Amino acid sequence: DTAVSQTPKYLVTQMGNDKSIKCEQNLGHDTMYWYKQDSKKFLKIMFSYNNKELIINETVPNRFSPKSPDKAHLNLHINSLELGDSAVYFCASRDRGTNEKLFFGSGTQLSVL
Amino acid sequence: DAKTTQPPSMDCAEGRAANLPCNHSTISGNEYVYWYRQIHSQGPQYIIHGLKNNETNEMASLIITEDRKSSTLILPHATLRDTAVYYCIRVQGGSEKLVFGKGTKLTVNP
Numbered sequence: 001d002t003a004v005s006q007t008p009k010y011l012v013t014q015m016g017n018d019k020s021i022k023c024e025q026n027l028g029h030d031t032m033y034w035y036k037q038d039s040k041k042f043l044k045i046m047f048s049y050n051n052k053e054l055i056i057n058e059t060v061p062n063r064f065s066p067k068s069p070d071k072a073h074l075n076l077h078i079n080s081l082e083l084g085d086s087a088v089y090f091c092a093s094r095d096r097g098t099n100e101k102l103f104f105g106s107g108t109q110l111s112v113l
Numbered sequence: 114d115a116k117t118t119q120p121p122s123m124d125c126a127e128g129r130a131a132n133l134p135c136n137h138s139t140i141s142g143n144e145y146v147y148w149y150r151q152i153h154s155q156g157p158q159y160i161i162h163g164l165k166n167n168e169t170n171e172m173a174s175l176i177i178t179e180d181r182k183s184s185t186l187i188l189p190h191a192t193l194r195d196t197a198v199y200y201c202i203r204v205q206g207g208s209e210k211l212v213f214g215k216g217t218k219l220t221v222n223p
Binding site: 004033035041042043044045048056090092099100101102103104105106107 | 149155206210213
């Protein structure tokens with residue numbers, strides 16, 4: 001069983017389109033994250049949700065809108081995709097009550113043409 | 114700002130110990146040291162963490178200096194599968210986010 005699963009694994013789309021990436025965790029964790037890894041391999045936090053509530057928004061453009069229907073899911077919707085959005089997006093989760101041990105998904109490679 | 118300093122790259126022979134250093138000279142008393150690694154095309158993976166005592170688990174050992182200004186991650190018998198980027202991160206207890214730096218690219222050679 002995959003602990004943190006993301007779909008799709010690859011996403012190729014045109015500029016201006018709207019796309020979504022889904023994330024689910026079966027670990028019973030209450031906190032979930034989205035990280036972005038750009039072409040230079042820097043891994044940057046985008047959002048954090050705790051029990052469906054937004055905790056962290058790292059000055060991400062409004063075109064990015066996370067949605068958490070329940071604490072096991074954190075989806076990322078991106079409007080009006082731009083070339084600079086091309087990156088690998090990682091979902092992660094952790095048990096907020098313990099420590100900072102994050103469990104990451106395998107990533108979604110987004111390519112905007 | 115990751116606030117840790119790591120060498121950009123290191124090499125290690127298969128079967129030998131890999132010792133990865135990290136400098137965190139401005140670490141405060143309530144900040145932990147966490148280590149993650151990212152194998153190519155995969156998500157980061159937690160390895161180990163510590164506050165001031167040395168720690169060991171099935172993956173690695175973490176040695177933290179007495180003044181806590183630096184630490185060393187030790188992979189006792191490196192294998193080819195340990196080739197990855199290793200990140201040393203300082204985290205305040207109860208913090209909501211991990212800030213990743215550039216890490217050390219470890220290459221294990223046959």
